[in-house]
Amino acid sequence: MNSDPAPHIAAGATPPARRSLxxxxxxxxxxxxxxxxxxxxxxxxxxxxxxxxxxxxxxxxLRELAAGNRRWRTFRERHPDESAAVRQALTTGQHxxxxxxxxxxxxxxPELVFDQGLGDLMTVRSAGQVLDEAVLGSLAYGVLExxxxxxxxxxHQSCGAVKAxxxxxxxxxxxxxxxxxxxxxxxxxxxxxKEGDARVDATIDANxxxxxxxxxxxxxxxxxxxxxxxxxxGARYELTTQLVHRIG
Numbered sequence: 001m002n003s004d005p006a007p008h009i010a011a012g013a014t015p016p017a018r019r020s021l022x023x024x025x026x027x028x029x030x031x032x033x034x035x036x037x038x039x040x041x042x043x044x045x046x047x048x049x050x051x052x053x054x055x056x057x058x059x060x061x062l063r064e065l066a067a068g069n070r071r072w073r074t075f076r077e078r079h080p081d082e083s084a085a086v087r088q089a090l091t092t093g094q095h096x097x098x099x100x101x102x103x104x105x106x107x108x109x110p111e112l113v114f115d116q117g118l119g120d121l122m123t124v125r126s127a128g129q130v131l132d133e134a135v136l137g138s139l140a141y142g143v144l145e146x147x148x149x150x151x152x153x154x155x156h157q158s159c160g161a162v163k164a165x166x167x168x169x170x171x172x173x174x175x176x177x178x179x180x181x182x183x184x185x186x187x188x189x190x191x192x193x194k195e196g197d198a199r200v201d202a203t204i205d206a207n208x209x210x211x212x213x214x215x216x217x218x219x220x221x222x223x224x225x226x227x228x229x230x231x232x233x234g235a236r237y238e239l240t241t242q243l244v245h246r247i248g
Contacts (some may be wrong), residue, residue: 002235016091026142028146032094032103033122041049046170052080052081054096054097054120054151055063055149055150056097057149058149058150058230058231058233059231060097061078061097061098061149061150062150062231062233063094063112064097064098064116064152065098065116065152065244066244068114068115068116069113069115069242069243069244071113071115072112072113072114072115073242073243077112077115078115079115079117080115080116080117080120080180081116081118081119081120082117084117086117086119087120090118090119092158093235094119094122094123094146095146096119096121096142096146096148097118097120097121097147097148097149098120098121098122098149098150098151098152099121099122099123099124099139099142099143099148099150099151099152100114100121100122100123100124100151100152100154101117101123101124101125101126101135101139101151101152101154101211101215102123102124102125102129102154102156103125103126103127103128103129103154103155103156103161103233104125104126104127105156105159105160107239108154108237108239110123110154111123113237113242113244114213114244122142122146122148124138124139124142127160127161127168127182128155128159128161128162128163128165128182128207129153129154129207129208129211129214130181130182130185130186130211131185131211131214135248136218136223137171139151139215139219139221140220140221143220143221143224143230144220144224147229148230149229149230149231150230150231150233150236150247151215151221151230151231151232151233152232152233152235153211153212153215153232153233153234153235154208154235154236154237154244155204155207155208155235155236155237155247156204156236156237156239157201157204157206157235157237157238157239157240158235158239159200159204159207161182161183161186162186162189162200162203162207163200163205164182164183165182165183165186165187165190165201165203166190166200166203167181168180168183169187186203186207188204188210189203189206189207189209189210191203192204205236205247207237208234208236208246208247209234209248211234212232212233212234212247216232217230233246233247234246234247235247
């Protein structure tokens with residue numbers, strides 16, 4: 001298929017007992033309450049069956065995402081990992097093979113555009129892929145606690161957050177308070193060498209590169225990249241063709 005460093009997430013800030021409990025809860029290894037099993041039938045009670053083998057390296061993950069996107073854009077989706085057996089197996093843990101930071105746009109759900117299923121992807125979404133402490137903490141959890149080998153920053157064609165940022169920059173108008181927060185973080189990526197729609201389109205790519213560089217510079221993630229345990233890549237989804245391609 002085809003900055004400023006983010007704040008360091010302090011190690012050891014959480015006591016070991018609480019850290020273990022947090023890890024157990026978020027990985028899904030905590031015991032599920034019996035009350036959640038209302039209506040469970042024979043299929044749900046069957047012996048857990050392991051989900052399909054997931055990629056274990058960034059290269060394998062990229063190949064799987066490319067294959068899934070190919071199925072998506074040619075209308076040959078498999079909708080994997082949705083069976084009763086897989087759902088039951090996933091009650092005891094999760095092993096996602098890729099972490100995707102995408103936009104909130106309703107037209108770009110990562111699980112669909114990559115034709116993946118339950119337990120395959122860990123996704124974090126914010127308008128324009130903007131980073132804040134909650135987003136950074138979520139991404140760091142996927143990498144540091146779950147050992148996910150691939151972190152993809154996924155932008156997309158016709159991004160509304162980027163367009164609003166460019167228009168506000170050109171007009172000098174202040175956006176509503178919380179939306180201005182987004183624009184303030186996207187605005188360093190504005191491509192001032194282009195005009196009109198071309199500026200918006202170029203800024204979408206530049207923003208992906210900016211967020212990718214910010215993540216790659218975050219100390220804990222950078223250490224994983226340096227060791228070869230993690231790849232941080234940028235990509236873009238085209239609404240017109242449904243193609244996902246890499247952004248260098």
